[in-house]
Amino acid sequence: MRLKISCELTSDKIPADYRRKVVSVMKAGLSKSNEEKYKEMYGGNKQKNFTFSVYLPKPVFNGTVIELEQKKLVINFATADAELGINYYNALMNVRNKLLPFSTMNQIRVKDIKIVREEPIVSDRIAFKTLSPIVCRDHNKETRKDWFYWWEEDAFEAILKRNLYFQLRDKFGEYVKDDIEALQFKKVAIKKTVVVCYNLHVACSLGKFELVGQPYLLNHFVQGGIGSMRGMGFGMIETI
Structure with a gap:
């Protein structure tokens, strides 16, 4: 919706x-x-x-x-x-x-x-642009501290996929892990931006990218966002 x-x-x-x-x-x-x-x-x-x-x-x-x-x-x-x-x-x-x-x-x-009105995605390869920046957050439960990664950093994709699995396993079941691991993120035009949110400076990614994966996942990302802190206004994307 x-x-x-x-x-x-x-x-x-x-x-x-x-x-x-x-x-x-x-x-x-x-x-x-x-x-x-x-x-x-x-x-x-x-x-x-x-x-x-x-x-x-x-x-x-x-x-x-x-x-x-x-x-x-x-x-x-x-x-x-x-x-x-x-x-x-x-x-x-x-x-x-x-x-x-x-x-x-x-x-x-x-x-x-x-x-x-929303058009369902039926393809397994779609280009997107961000309407709000994508946040990739690594949360340390012991120290209760967060570290934020942007697209070009080595840890970005692995941490993003790990977070997506924790977010989606209850809805789609354990099999979603393999489909998430198979996702391919391809940069088109991505830049780093730092956003202030609740007095916290958050490094995140903004721009255009291509995503290859199962259509049900691509639909979910368009419908509900991708990444962390979505409920604070991050991770909204649309097809281009």
Whole structure:
């Protein structure tokens, strides 16, 4: 399920760490529309099986502040879980036309929510572009520290595939491991970017790439994102 959420702002300035503000809008709506689902999603360290990206009109980055050409933005939301998608659609409808805090310098109003039609992937080789950067995170449970890898680093593909297996084994079963290992990532035009998220500087990958693999996996990545921290606005891709 894919949503396009058009929003208005009261100011043309937003914080560089804006993804957390988008999450707060979703949480505000979900807490009112379905308190039980809100507690399930945000009451602990639950894996978020959705992704989103934010379109900013001609942004100018100035340290901790981003200045926009217009006082608006568009949130693109995607999930492979139809039930979860309906819950977030209802959550955003619940706050539609209401003025919500977005930062100390701004407020946001959800104006329009559209369900976007999706075309299923039937090929085993597809070119994609990122709508939000792909995060490859290696989490050390003992030290509780994270290390982030971008596309050109040697460990990137192995860690990404390991993370994909942990994310997808419950949904698709143990056999998914072989299909994930068989995935081929081919760079077309990828660059490194560093994004601020929850005051953390995250190294990630942005651009165009080709992916060869089972169509059910390629469909899942388009529908629900790829990589880590998807629920914080990373890993959203579309076909090109």
